[in-house]
Amino acid sequence: MTTFKALLVENAEDKTFTRSVVERNIDELPEGNLLIRVSYSSLNYKDALSASGNPGVSRNFPHTPGIDAAGTVVSCDDDTFSQGDEVIVTGYDLGMNTAGGFAQYIRIPSKWAVAKPEGLTLKEAMVLGTAGFTAGLSVQAIVENNVSPEDGEILVTGATGGVGSVAVTLLTQAGFNVVACTGKDSQADFLKSLGASRVITRDTMLENKERPMLKEQYAGVVDTVGGEFLAQAIKSTQYGGVVTCCGLTASAQLDVSVFPFILRGVSLLGIDSVECPMAPRLRLWDKLAGDWKLNLLDSLTTEVGLDALDEKINDILKGQLFGRTIVNVNL
Structure with a gap:
């Protein structure tokens, strides 16, 4: 049985929420026909709300936030993707009530994923993210x-x-x-x-x-x-x-x-990016990897591992972060 690291948010008996990096089993992931080995995620304000127990974002705990993920396909039951394909997942229910990208594996419906355009690396895709x-x-x-x-x-x-x-x-x-x-x-x-x-x-x-x-x-x-x-x-x-x-x-x-x-x-x-239909979603990702590719990606970015997320979540809730914080789940 494969185990992996994930940030887990739990609802304590006194109704406070705690966050810790734990070992989980792939069998504990939700149902879905696409299994992805995550390389990078990113930290968004919505993630911080989910990680704090905000019921408007996430209702079921324990839970792993992370509304973004970029990684490599492990398996796909419906042949939408092949093993080894690099994909991007943003929006839909990822990280809300479906275990999200603050983990080394996610399992989702294949219709949520986008094939990574050639003009972006997985890291660059998550500098963008949602x-x-x-x-x-x-x-x-x-x-x-x-x-x-x-x-x-x-x-x-x-x-x-x-x-x-x-x-x-x-x-x-x-x-x-x-x-x-x-x-x-x-x-x-x-x-x-x-x-x-x-x-x-x-x-x-x-x-x-x-x-x-x-x-x-x-x-x-x-x-x-x-x-x-x-x-x-x-x-x-x-x-x-x-x-x-x-x-x-x-x-x-x-x-x-x-x-x-x-x-x-x-x-x-x-502007809604969560339920954006797939056709315009694909067109925009192609633009962001091509004519609209950012020249200043490094200037925008702070990179952290899962162990540093708790502090960064507190910072974003206090309005103390700027630019983009990406999460290397394998650090």
Whole structure:
């Protein structure tokens, strides 16, 4: 019987949640027709919520989080993949209520996996992960709705986070002037190293938030935090601009009038990477491995093993991480 290392979150008798790296058996994995030997995962805010027992993310414990995984096929019962194929898994139920990528093996339905494009290594795929894929969907939505670099600046909120930092880099490489908004004033140099032309603070962004409309500033917005920041972004978007929305760390509520939509023709587009259909999923991964491949992957990345995850989970919950944290499950 094959054993492997995994981060296991358990619900203690006093209703607190504990995390530890344990040995598990492959027989303990959930049902599925695709068995993968994981090489890398990545740490996302949703993983930290799962690892803390948040019932909105994971309901059944003990549980292994990790909404991302990249690795090698061990076996596939339906012949979708062959032994030795390198695959990427992001989204669906991985790491939520299905044992996730913070382990050396996962077993899933084969329809959740994507064949790794030739232009990416397994490690590079996890530098992107769900965060990079979400950023890619956001940038794609802006470009496909006819916003071009000549139209003006693009605002990215939550810019030091996983989605935000990849979005800053993607947009810069596409020729846009990027304004990065962050609550981490100390990370301005980091954001400029990714290509941001300007960095603004949260306080600056929230000025005059009582007004229903603000000065037109941005041709497009990638919002990763929601709440009053999303509202301010919408109010500040210029005529015909596009705002994408993919996060709610600030709030799930949106308090904004209809004025920006009916007086300036602003479009608000929701971004979902979890249930993204396979055809557009494959097309975007090909883009991220090809024309949109990031030049600054190493600058975005901190690499840790399973044993260091507990500390990093605490850090991301406190808002103390920036860029992308990838997990080498074999360290």
